[in-house]
Amino acid sequence: MSEVRARRPWSLRTRLVVAAVVLIAVVGTVIGTVTTIAFRTYLYGQLDIRLKDVAMRASGPSADGAERLPGDLPHRPPLDFVTGGGTPVGTVGAIVEDDGSVDRAVASTQLEPSGPAPTESPLDAAQTAALAALARDGRPHTVDLPGKGGYRVQYATGVRGSFMVGVPTEDVQDALGTLVLVEVCVTGAGLVAAGIAGTGMVGVALRPLRRVAATATRVSELPLHSGEVALHERVPDAEADPRTEVGQVGAALNRMLGHVGSALAARQESETRVRQFVADAGHELRTPLASIRGYAELTRRGRERSEVGVPPGRRPWGRDSAGPDTRHALGRIEAEATRMTGLVEDLLLLARLDAGRPLSYxxxxxxxxxxxxxxxxxxxxxxxxxxxxxxxxxxxxxxxxxxxxxxxxxxxxxxxxxxxxxxxxxxxxxxxxxxxxxxxxxxxxxxxxxxxxxxxxxxxxxxxxxxxxxxxxxxxxxxxxxxxxxxxxxxxxxxxxxxxxxxxxxxxxxxxxxxxxxxxxxxxxxxxxxxxxxxxxxxxxxxx
Missing domain, CATH: 3.30.565.10 (Histidine kinase-like ATPase, C-terminal domain)
Incomplete structure (x- = not known):
């Protein structure tokens, strides 16, 4: 069975840099989007102004209150605005008949960039159908003419008749594409620069925290579990300034180390007192025990004058019947036992008081x-x-x-x-x-x-x-x-x-x-x- 390895957690430095880069990316995206929308609105506004000018040249003044001119005047061709001066190459125009049908749709074409003036070229049936399908409300509309691309088209009517006129949106789309490309490149370069600079800046900002961690690491390596410990490790004063976040951590660690040092000193002092107490108690108890053992050995090995000549079965029992050496030994044994009993009772009383045993108040x-x-x-x-x-x-x-x-x-x-x-x-x-x-x-x-x-x-x-x-x-x-x-x-x-x-x-x-x-x-x-x-x-x- 394959074991799924846990993903290594990100360090604080990595998380801060990634968060900063993501934030910059979001801000850059918002700025680029707003800039692109504003620039698009501006460009289409300018294109609509040009389209309106072409429509006025095509239809003439409004036909309201004026006699409409015949559309086949030889001295003024109806679609001369397509190739006339001031119109962009690719301008389209179509005559709208009285019955609503679209007739004679043409577009201006320039074969060579430095060649002669643009000439007319007729639109095919699909392109003409796309123009005829637009709403005739007098407002600009965006349409895609098959084979020619996007156009901004408007219905216009005037004394010269009714027309469908349009100008290409290629220049606007090119400008918008260039703007988006520049924004993406600039944002990407800015994110890379922000990542590199952020890594360095965060590394410098986290250097005091690393020193605090180094102090904690050195403390953790000290043998604090036993023996006399001198806990002198402290966070430097520069990293223990409570006015900063890292300084607050350093100051808190210093206070904790101070408390730990005091506790270790108290523990060591207590252990020293306990060892001294045990040594003194052992010394005190050793003396009466040695006396008891010596006098008991003396009593066991001694021979009393009062026992000489007395049959073993008739020897008297009791202390009063013992000889003077035995009585002296027994007296010393009793005295040392009394002394040891008093010492043990004192130790027991101290132990009970240390344990917080209640007294009879x-x-x-x-x-x-x-x-x-x-x-x-x-x-x-x-x-x-x-x-x-x-x-x-x-x-x-x-x-x-x-x-x-x-x-x-x-x-x-x-x-x-x-x-x-x-x-x-x-x-x-x-x-x-x-x-x-x-x-x-x-x-x-x-x-x-x-x-x-x-x-x-x-x-x-x-x-x-x-x-x-x-x-x-x-x-x-x-x-x-x-x-x-x-x-x-x-x-x-x-x-x-x-x-x-x-x-x-x-x-x-x-x-x-x-x-x-x-x-x-x-x-x-x-x-x-x-x-x-x-x-x-x-x-x-x-x-x-």
Whole structure:
């Protein structure tokens, strides 16, 4: 079976040139047609004037009111107008009798162009019949005389009698044929010239579009699917002028390439963060897993003094019955498992927040949460000075209480871990400055601050402080640092609540500020304004 090949589509350049040539051809045809019609009308008008003059010479004045002259006057032959001066060669004339018949039809003939004067030659029966068949209304008519060609013939009557006179249309037809030939030649030459010039002009006009296409082609050849891609290809400014159609295409392509470049950069940054995240998570998990494996191997191979001399069937079961080495190993296994469980739970929480899992929102007062978190932090870090500043009114927000509690715990743990003993840590709750209009009946946004007078955060770490596994020390030891997920969880939870968290740090003062949207006021509970001092015990020192 033969396959029908699809016709190759025309390029834009070819379509534009063909369209221009066709348009020029249509315009040329219309102009030539109108010119030919006008010229034909003019030539036939001139021929009709000459025919009318010949008819007047043949018939004389009108016979109305005058006596008609006899047609056989010897001194004035009736058909002398055929060969008389001023008439073209080939003029025909015929006498119309009173009964309407045509008699003695003749035509002027000149045998040689430079010979004697024209002479009469009689018309044959067919030619005479063609003259006799014309309407006798006194108006010019076009007739084809057999053997002689086209004639312009008119019926005329006057004092000399009635005649059929005609003049040949050969000269008019020749002039019209010459005009049509010239128009066709000129139009054809113009179309060829228009095609050649149009091809060049369209090629020059489409050159910017080809440059735009070349830019798009170079971009399509870049390996954009993977790796770090530097998308620097752009359409030149000369082809990106929005005042032209091609410039609009170039400008739109540049904007698209800019968006694609931003998206690729964001993708690469995300991939880098993911790779770093996976590497850090693997590093964090490798340490407790290695510890668990080592202590388990030690427990399996170790020999306890308490088991010496005891029959295998009577050896006691349980941890309390194990020897000190086994108990130490089991304790380390439990500690590392607990550490790994906390790390996995933090990773799971971040994954859920990234997936947009909904939180349990309810009206929550931050003051009790802060009091509990500071009390727990004091128990974990007795070497620090813990201070608490609470407002006199409830600081109500619309949020998830356990998650907000985790935010407080992580911020206080961060201060406890990275600030040396003796550092004063202050947890503060107060209304935030209202930057946007609040709903009627709602208090302004609530600001939660955790401030310490420790050594501060390194300046190079501040832009990345809320990233996952971002830590100021290079150590992976739990005793020397942290897993680096605490502040990332703070940022994720606060963002999920529609709030914002910022940090300001200089040596001697570091402040983490959490701004949360206020919620509807909950049940009023007694609040005491003042500060909580860890050196004074578990009580609030009330201001007067």
């Amino acid at each position: 309810e009206s929550t007062d931050l003051s009790p949460l802060v009091v509990d978190a500071v009390a727990d932090a004091r128990a974990a870090g007795p070497g620090h000075l813990w201070r608490l500043e609470l407002p006199s009114e409830p600081a109500t927000v619309h949020g998830d209480g356990p998650r907000l509690q985790q935010v407080l715990v992580n911020l206080l743990a961060n201060a406890r871990t990275h600030a040396p003993p003796g550092t004063t840590v202050t947890a503060r709750v107060r209304p935030a400055a209202a930057r946007t209009p609040q709903a009627p009946g709602h208090p302004p946004a609530v600001l939660l601050e955790v401030e310490d007078d420790g050594p501060g955060i390194p300046a190079e770490l501040l832009p990345h402080i809320f990233e996952r596994f971002a830590r100021g020390d290079a150590s992976r030891s739990r005793h020397a640092g942290s897993t680096g997920l605490g502040l990332a969880i703070v940022h994720a939870v606060v963002t999920a609540h529609g709030g914002a968290v910022t940090v300001r740090s200089v040596p001697g003062r570091t402040v983490f500020a959490v701004t949360l949207p206020s919620g509807p006021p909950g049940p009023t509970a007694p609040h005491t304004s003042g500060t909580y001092d860890s050196q004074e015990g578990h009580r609030l020192i009330t201001r007067p």
